[in-house]
Amino acid sequence: MSYFSFLAEHGSTLLLGTVTTLKVLVCATILYVIISIIFGLMRVSNNSVIQGIATVYIEFFRGTSLLVQLFWFYYVLPFFGVSLEAFTAGVVAIGMNFGAYGAEIVRGGILAVPKGQWEGAHALNFSPFKRMKNIIIPQIFPIILPPAANLTVELLKATALVALVTVVDLTFEAKQINAITWLSAQCFGTALIIYYIISRFFLVPFLRWLEVIAARKVGRGKV
């Protein structure tokens, strides 16, 4: 069977899987961005209890493996009466895991804002909330976006794991086709190429574009 007839027969299935992969990617990215911001802010809090909670969360999710967390969410939570659908479990596990890494990036970004900005806001008698919202947060984006972009590419790769908790994504479809046809090189090769195309030609250029916009917003961009 030539590669083209393989594509003609199974291409649509793989594309359907790709749509699910993209859905997981988008949902998990939204979740991880929200978690990163919340826990990143908690991490720089002056209140030691809030800071402690954030530290425990971050160390816990960074210290254990994503696959273990994913299986825990999917297979162990039902013991406690919380049954998540496979898709939800996948998105929540990936979002919480990457949120922990993202929170550290946000923390680094906040600490990297020059001290003069904090002092200036203080001198102008801004409330702590207003200082964060109007002065500090807008400036962290050019700092955090490059590492966050790397993390998002990692997240795309991590979405492959949801196939192991029976989410029918690209990896799952590739595995299914492999089990039926035993044309391993074709089906896994195609899956690898699809992931590569998504990452190289869509995700990365989009994230670079965001970086340029963020740099321009604070007046650091090349016009």
Place this chain on the structure above:
Amino acid sequence: MNAEWKWDFAFQILPQMLWATLNTIMAAGIGYAIAAVVGLLFLLGQRTPYKFINIIIREIIEFIRSTPLLIQLFFVYFVGPQFGITLSAWVCAMITIGLHFGTYLSEVYRGALEGVPKTQWEACRALNFTTLYTYRRIVLPQAFPIAIPGMGNYLVGIFKDTPLLSTIGVAELFHAATAVGGYHYRYLEPYTIVGIIFLALSIPAAMGIRKLERSVNKAQGKVKN
């Protein structure tokens, strides 16, 4: 199914889990050793005098870096038999981990080499040192401390990715947990124990790396606050 944590069951399966942990550590260690060498090869491959080869190697690295480890594992494991090459799950796992993390480590090496100021090279030229001598006595000793945090992070990273190896049947910790869980039809204790073992190993490892980083920096006369 009840949500109670059963201590006797946990202790009953604990020895089995600890044995499997040894396999996990072994997989991470061997995988890391291979990745460290492969990373060096990738680095050299990008620095040949032939531009064409450099671009191809660069693109291969990009490809490996932007595709999931899981599918790479499947690819290596299943494609061999299609062409009459049958490798054991362990060999496939080590090849894949070596290649995948080799690309990351090559980036770490590259960053470290570029982190050595250009003036150091110029000074060595002015002093008429040979290239080998320059690398051995001037550049590498300075590049090494820059590389340590990255190299350490990927050691922990490989360790945390070893559960993926269970998907092709490498008998490591996660594989053992799934097997035990399936046998007793209780997943609460096995998976929780796996999580605890991972925490117990990776947090001290991360702390050790930070300590090593500090002491190397101190030995180099660069003290970071």
